[in-house]
Amino acid sequence: MTIRTLVIDDDYRVAAIHAASIDRVPGFASVGQAHTAAEARARVEELRPDLLLLDVYLPDEDGLSLLRDLRSAGAPPGCIVITASRDLGTVRSAIQLGAAYYLVKPFGFEQLREQLTAYRSWCERASGSGDVDQATVDSLYSALRGPAPRTHPLPPTMRKVLDTLRRAGQPLGAEALASTLGISRPTAQRHLSELHRRGFLSLELEYGSAGRPTHRYAVAAEH
Structure with a gap:
């Protein structure tokens, strides 16, 4: 079972990152990107x-309004809302419109992976037919919520990396971080990548005039 996923985000670079992340999760395939509500339709x-994978802030229309229209037009695709909005009213509206989950930006790959995996599990369990008992209903709701957050302690050097980024107050790359902590650049990059995977850091891509983009990391809002 492959869940074909459309990324809807007004930021082209963010949409590309999300699409690449989707393709890394077993059972999912990114089939396209849209950057406006009109293009999404x-x-x-x-x-x-x-x-x-639907952003709320689109240049021509609110993402939840788009979702509402898709619902009224027939059976809409499933939806995971991704947004920087922390407004409780927006969260309530997303739930009322049937969003499977609500991810607050910025988030790491691991957070997205866990919710996609939970959604796939729910689809697999809900694909049958006939009557169900309460235990089955409970398991379906449990699958949709996904796993409980994990709180494994960070290794000492990784904790130093996180604390340094928090004190910096601005995104840093591996080279600047390595110089600050007195560690090698590969070691700094390894810790940065792992912290991003766990959802502690957000990733920004800085594009120059040529060549590959520079990766800069900042502490995710919830950390």
């Missing part, structure tokens, strides 16, 4: 995705 009609 056309892509939904064209691609018939199974799942939307």
Whole structure:
């Protein structure tokens, strides 16, 4: 079972990062990207995705308004809302419109992976037919919520990396971090990548005039 996913985000670079992350999760495939509500409608009609990764802030229309219209037009794709909005009213609206989950930006790959995996598990369990008992209903809701957050302690050097980024107050790359902590650049990059994977850091790509983008990391809002 492959869940075909459409990424809807007004930021082209962020959309590309999310699409690449989706392709890393078993059972999922990114089938396209849209950067406006109008483009999203056309892509939904064209691609018939199974799942939307939907930003709330779009340049031409609120993402939840788009979701509402898709619902009123028939059976919409599943939806995971991704947004920087922490407004409780927005959260309530997303839930009322049937969003499977609500991820607050910035978030790391591990957070996205866990919710995608939970959504796939829910789809697999809900694909049957016939009557169910309360235990089955409970298991379906449990699958949709996903795993409880883990709180494993960080290794000492990784903790130093996180604390240094928190004190810096601005995104840093591996080279600057290595110089500050007196460690090698590969070691700094390894810790940065792992902290990003665990959801502690957000990643920014800084594009120069040529060549590969520079990776800069900042502490995610919830940490």
